[in-house]
Amino acid sequence: MTGTIIENLSGRKLAVLVTFLLLCQITCFLIGGLVAPMPANVQNILGTVCKDTSIMKNDTTKWFYNRGKGKCKSVDLGETRHDVSERDIVFAFQMPIPREGETYDYSRWQQNLIGVLQIDIGYHSQMEVKPRSTITIDARLAYRNKEDPDYDWKLYTQSVEKRVLDCDIDIKTEDYLYNCSHIPLFELGSLYHDYYLLNIRLPIDTPDMNAHIGHIQDMWVTVINQNGGFTKVWLSLKTVFFPCIIGILVWFWRRIHMLERKPVLLEKMLLTLGIALCFLNAPFEYLTLQFDLPFMLLLGDIRQGVFYATLFSFWLIFAGEHMLIQDASAQSSLKQYWRHLSAVAMGCISLFIFDMCERGVQLRNPFYSIWVTDLGTNLALTFIILAGISTGVYFLFLCYLVWQVFINISQKRQSLPTMCSVRRLHYEGIIYRFKFLMLATLICAALTVIGFILGQVAEGQWKWDENIELEYTSAFFTGVYGMWNIYIFSLLVLYAPSHKRWPVNDNTSDTQNLSEEIEFRGFPNERSEISSLTSFIRKATID
Known part of the structure; x- marks a missing residue:
């Protein structure tokens, strides 16, 4: 049997x-x-604060970046400047972080890319951040490859998104920053291109838009990708x-x-x-x-x-x-x-x-x-x-x-x-x-x-x-x-x-x-x- x-x-x-x-x-x-x-690899990227002097703020052919030919004119948000308004500020993030004298790019072996936004907000008695405020983000993502010139960025995608900004602070003094939650920003299912560029604006098209988010000093983007x-x-x-x-x-x-x-x-x-x-x-x-x-x-x-x-x-x-x-x-x-x-x-x-x-x-x-x-x-x-x-x-x-x-x-x-x-x-x-x-x-x-x-x-x-x-x-x-x-x-x-x-x-x-x-x-x-x-x-x- x-x-x-x-x-x-x-x-x-x-x-x-x-x-x-x-x-x-x-x-x-x-x-x-x-x-x-x-x-997985995790990389924290500090945004470069750029000044946009152009009249057309919606021009997707103009990009701001911190390295290469035609890089942006940086602005220090910690200083009081009367010639810069919120409409002129653009936060630029080059991914991966460009290094002097080194060629570092993404590989298709790395499969995907996730971006998480972290905002540094300084305390001001006259600009306190309300709990669970709504922040409106105009985000634009571009790409280029190794054979492209430094300035030849092409639009990948763009979107105006609303996120919840949840912040608190332990000591309310001018020298302290709010403890703000991470904000999920984007997720790419493939890393087909060599370089990516993220430009973020905080529009104020209406009186209530981005009116209760305090004084932003810096922006960070944490990018996570699979290790090649x-x-x-x-x-x-x-x-x-x-x-x-x-x-x-x-x-x-x-x-x-x-x-x-x-x-x-x-x-x-x-x-x-x-x-x-x-x-x-x-x-x-x-x-x-x-x-x-x-x-x-x-x-x-x-x-x-x-x-x-x-x-x-x-x-x-x-x-x-x-x-x-x-x-x-x-x-x-x-x-x-x-x-x-x-x-x-x-x-x-x-x-x-x-x-x-x-x-x-x-x-x-x-x-x-x-x-x-x-x-x-x-x-x-x-x-x-x-x-x-x-x-x-x-x-x-x-x-x-x-x-x-x-x-x-x-x-x-x-x-x-x-x-x-x-x-x-x-x-x-x-x-x-x-x-x-x-x-x-x-x-x-x-x-x-x-x-x-x-x-x-x-x-x-x-x-x-x-x-x-x-x-x-x-x-x-x-x-x-x-x-x-x-x-x-x-x-x-x-x-x-x-x-x-x-x-x-x-x-x-x-x-x-x-x-x-x-x-x-x-x-x-x-x-x-x-x-x-x-x-x-x-x-x-x-x-």
């Missing part, structure tokens, strides 16, 4: 396979810890894992079709999980080296969301299938798990809608942010908090299911002493292997949940203005990513149908073996052995 490879693989071969997979896992952690740099060295390591891992998972998927499905039965639920879920992992592994990022693809951030979120949904659904079915004790004629289906899968689907759909509300709109307007209003901020924080709580509850529920599975194992193990020696050793080996696999599943689930929660916190900390110190190292990124591939690879190998047949006769009658097999059929041979058992019963009846 046939079963799965995990049941029939010899101990020596299984030890070699597990050792190889553990070495691959250690290698993934070492690559992240020893080879890859930090995942980390991207190279990350894509190298994808390039290696992508064909490996495709190859093992083809091998797995061929072994399924060699059997004289239809695939069972667990095998279908394994195939779906493998396809979702291939979608995640596909190195689409190589296309950004040649083309400007601002939707890559959104596509990456969708790919990760599809993988999370499939992985979380698989774990529920994986534990549930090994917990069921069914008749030989019973067949599992997704309908039996509709409650669990509905909860996972609702969570993933909610996160997808939230992501589309921000990054979907940013494809048209990079200066848009859902965090700019109280309603949007509360809604975004609610989504993130609920996502963290939901994943924590999911992990606890998965632990409960695994505990139920172990109870089922203990109940089945009580029948081992009554079996013949060959069968007892066979099933004891299966029990130990299955327990090890379930513990590996729990470890994988724990690291996945931790990574998901930390990812949500790390992405939102600049936007909700919380000073959270997160050392989100490259080793954790590459280790968890490698763990997903190694774990799913091992499942596809171990749960593929085996073509070996182990003996059913150990100096005992076929009737005794058959009764033992019926007594133990609920664990863990699954429906692959149940179908074989049905054929064996039919054959015995005919004989």
